[in-house]
């Protein structure tokens with residue numbers, strides 16, 4: 349494990365984010381095991397909230413999917429969330445994340461497209477669409493300039 353991963357691991361234990369993640373994983377009857385970079389993987393989570401392929405609380409990456417799901421781009425995305433928990437000093441991440449969801453909804457009607465945490469964790473690697481903001485959409489509907497490569501009008505992803 350690299351030094352920065354060890355630092356993140358220690359911070360997220362100390363700020364209680366990882367213990368909260370473990371509680372959530374146990375409440376959802378997930379199987380927890382050690383993963384890469386000081387993360388803990390919790391597979392087989394049985395609670396249907398939040399609706400996501402995976403979510404991260406502290407250093408615990410939680411998913412309803414079976415072991416082997418947390419790899420590649422998705423794992424990199426979730427690992428960035430673990431770093432965000434450390435940067436937010438743990439539990440303050442919860443209200444800050446909810447605020448970011450509300451801001452994103454207000455800006456584009458999607459919880460992730462304009463969510464600062466999801467954008468910093470990489471929208472594409474998290475599997476999220478890039479919805480244009482409401483004002484950009486209005487400009488396009490009014491016959492404004494053609495959409496650029498980062499505009500995803502139908503939310504199905506840019507091919």
Ligand SMILES: [Zn+2]
Nearest residue numbers: 425466469474
């Ligand atoms: Zn995410």
